[in-house]
Amino acid sequence: MKQQIYLDYAATTPVYPEIIEKMAQSLSFTGTFGNPASNGHPFGQQARQKVEQARSDVASLIGATADEIIWTSGATESNNLALKGVTERYASRGKHIITSQIEHKAILDSCAKLESLGFEVTYLKPNAETGIITPDAVKDAIRPDTLLISLMMVNNEIGTITDIKSIGETAKQQDIFFHVDAAQAAGKLHIDVHALNIDLLSLSAHKVYGPKGIGALYVNHQKTFEIEPQIHGGGHEQGCRSGTLATHQIVGMGEAFKIAKLSLDTEQERLKLLQQKLFDGLKAMTSIVLNGDLEQRVANYLNVSFTEDNPFVLINAVKTFAAVSSGSACNSGKAGASHVLLAIDRTETHAKNAIRFSFGKYTTEKNIDDLLEHLKHVQDTTQIVTFI
Incomplete structure (x- = not known):
């Protein structure tokens, strides 16, 4: 056949051959196979350098700084960490969330879980046929107890683009946390997280010709807040996400995002x-x-x-x-x-x-x-x- x-x-996208080659160099004894958390010897230090270079490359594509990038296993984990991390930490400020009916299941299922814990969720209906979520619809849904707005930048099924800039301005004016799922937007749209007033942004490598099993969560350091970790054990990634870093996958994501920018x-x-x-x-x-x-x-x-x-x-x-x-x-x-x-x-x-x-x-x-x-x-x- x-x-x-x-x-x-x-x-998913195939991984570029040149990226595969660079990833392989982080696996063998003659490469940078060390644990990035092992700072006491060159093996770990060299691996850490690779991780931090990749962090800078990912940050560069979205207008962030390197210290605002938290490594995760992919956009699904990033979405979970963003929604649950904010709501668990700041539930005392309000228990209302705004999202839409056309979000990825990682958002919808996380919201369903939060509803079972006492949060209220408004699921915005998109415009008929076009799938557009308008800024006015978001404004109309805001309540005094609204804690978080979570919307995707590009819909993963129909490709429509959400006016993130206008919604971000509203969220900033109302002092509401703003999370954006950008798994399908990175490498397709120009993104400047600070100009768009985004607090949290989810990314995935395998949508941008990088490997599966690696992603990132941008956390805005221009705004003082913390997220409650969902994985405990070692306090890695600024205490937000514990676990030994997969150097080869991180290197692959960094290279993919660097190429995408060009x-x-x-x-x-x-x-x-x-x-x-x-x-x-x-x-x-x-x-x-x-x-x-x-x-x-x-x-x-x-x-x-x-x-x-x-x-x-x-x-x-x-x-x-x-x-x-x-x-x-x-x-x-x-x-x-x-x-x-x-x-x-x-x-x-x-x-x-x-x-x-x-x-x-x-x-x-x-x-x-x-x-x-x-x-x-x-x-x-x-x-x-x-x-x-």
């Missing part, structure tokens, strides 16, 4: 052309609707619902030819329609007949041409068989 075209970069604008321009080409090609071939906003979105994702009476021939043809997703990877093991698409008022049928295409570094124009040609061939063959 011919290998599928990979169009599921939102789920090619952000040019890559968005290139992918925008591919996104439009596929969208136009599908529209010319069959009946589809776009899930998400036409303009306020990143170029990496295209989420469409196939709306003809019998869409399964083309949907199956897509899934046979290309690696795509019917939702987010975090929900791939669960049956049912996407909670994101249902929240933007898609019918359950249209939500189940949706495909998320996501593009990346190795996606070419030929990939898109080949996919469209394959779909046209399947469509023509089906029509001939039906006619006969």
